[in-house]
Amino acid sequence: MSNAHGAVELEVDQITHETSDAISLSFVVPEHRTAQFAYRPGQFLTLEIPCTDGGSVARCYSFSSSPVRDPRPTVTVKRIEDGLASHWLHDNVVRGMRLNALPPSGMFGPENWDSDFVLMAAGSGITPMLSIIKTALFRHDNRMTLVYANQNRESVIFAEQLSELQARFPDRLDVHHWFASDSGLPTAAGLATMDVMVPVDYEAFLCGPTQYMNVAEEWLALTGTTARRTHREVFSSFDSNPFRIDDAALPHESDGKSVTAQVEIDGIETEFAWNADTKLLDRLLELGLDAPYVCREGTCGGCAYTLTEGTVTMLANETLDQHEMAHGVRLACQSVPVSATIRAVFDR
Known part of the structure; x- marks a missing residue:
């Protein structure tokens, strides 16, 4: 079991009580992580909440702050009935507390502002x-x-x-x-x-x-x-914890048919063999490549990429709409290859 790629400790800077059952949490981002934690309106932050004995759960909370207006990234948490994480945050979070977070993710916000x-x-x-x-x-x-x-x-x-x-x-x-x-x-x-x-x-x-x-x-x-x-x-609770990667669950050598994949992440292109029975995100993690992801379940859009060549099948999709699909957007955690060659670009 290993820690998630890109997880960073963020310090709680301010707690604002919005209503009797909603609080906003503002965070201090370490200076050397500022670029990694830049966010767009409509995106969310994934926090690791230490609310179980010896364990934790992961939850996504949308930014209520604006990247062009507010000095600190801020998420807002509503206390949910039987909500393990929201109850823990409302009852335990204090200024100066540090929480693990994954870089901002999500595709809900505007692509442009012309309408x-x-x-x-x-x-x-x-x-x-x-x-x-x-x-x-x-x-x-x-x-x-x-x-x-x-x-x-x-x-x-x-x-x-x-x-x-x-x-x-x-x-x-x-x-x-x-x-x-x-x-x-x-x-x-x-x-x-x-x-x-x-x-x-x-x-x-x-x-x-x-x-x-x-x-x-x-x-x-x-x-x-x-x-x-x-x-x-749409937000769903995770079945898995993205802050804890089960290394045993990652793919290993397979006798199945493989294709050639070219994947660009942060401007760096890597070519590799990709087995037809393996999801793209699993293959990237196996190779040690720093692909973005959050839930690995097809519900959050955190691992979205643009398919620029070839064909894939998505095993599940609860987040991409027809517009995004038509423009080649796919989810790495649900993609398996169909064509002999694939080219994909992660342009987060």
């Missing part, structure tokens, strides 16, 4: 939205419409920040709240009764429970508009 955004969040799904909103307002020119669903007014995370941003940028940020205590759970028909203007040309960003994201898409379709692209953020 308007419709942001649909529920509960802690507001976290990556705040990062996107602040970055757009302070660095770009696009307009945004946010529809944010919560149980009641007291459970609104970042209520004050959102109010201040809307007051400062009234022509560019339009915020609408839905409270289940007043109106019941959101429905497409219910959202249609709200006075929400949906722009003609926009990208949609959805984050929250699956049922809410489905309702949001249904409502957007009722508006008669078509999103340029729709992004959905």
Whole structure:
């Protein structure tokens, strides 16, 4: 058993109580790791939480900070019922504590900023939205419409920040709240009764429970508009711990058919034989190559790469959308080769 590639100890610099069950944690990144921990709006940080006797669990938390606005990278953690990691953090984290973290990952944020955004969040799904909103307002020119669903007014995370941003940028940020205590759970028909203007040309960003994201898409379709692209953020608990690599589980010599692979990581290209019964990420780790990854389960997008030549089959995919697939994006942890030659580029 060995430690994960790229794991770094981050020091907790500040703890902010956003609501009775949500805290934000700001981190000090070691100076020599600044480039490695640069992040984009919509990405997440994977933390190792030492909440079990002699062991730990890994969890992903979205950045609520903006890389162009905030001095420290910050994630926000909502206390979840029966949530082992979130309970431990709420009950134990203190300023100066150090936690292991993997470099930022995820593909939820905008690729570009040349269209308007419709942001649909529920509960802690507001976290990556705040990062996107602040970055757009302070660095770009696009307009945004946010529809944010919560149980009641007291459970609104970042209520004050959102109010201040809307007051400062009234022509560019339009915020609408839905409270289940007043109106019941959101429905497409219910959202249609709200006075929400949906722009003609926009990208949609959805984050929250699956049922809410489905309702949001249904409502957007009722508006008669078509999103340029729709992004959905889905987090799952890991079956494995990316901070602890089981070396025995990595592939070894096989008698199966092999292909020739050329893989570029951080500008360095390596050519090697790749067995047809082995996942690409497993082969890269076996070779000691520093490929990015988090969950190894096809749910987070942390090992995404661009397939520039050849064909692969993905055994599972819970994170890439049709747009990404059409542009050659694949997941290394789920890719097995089909064609005789493969070329892949990790351009994190």
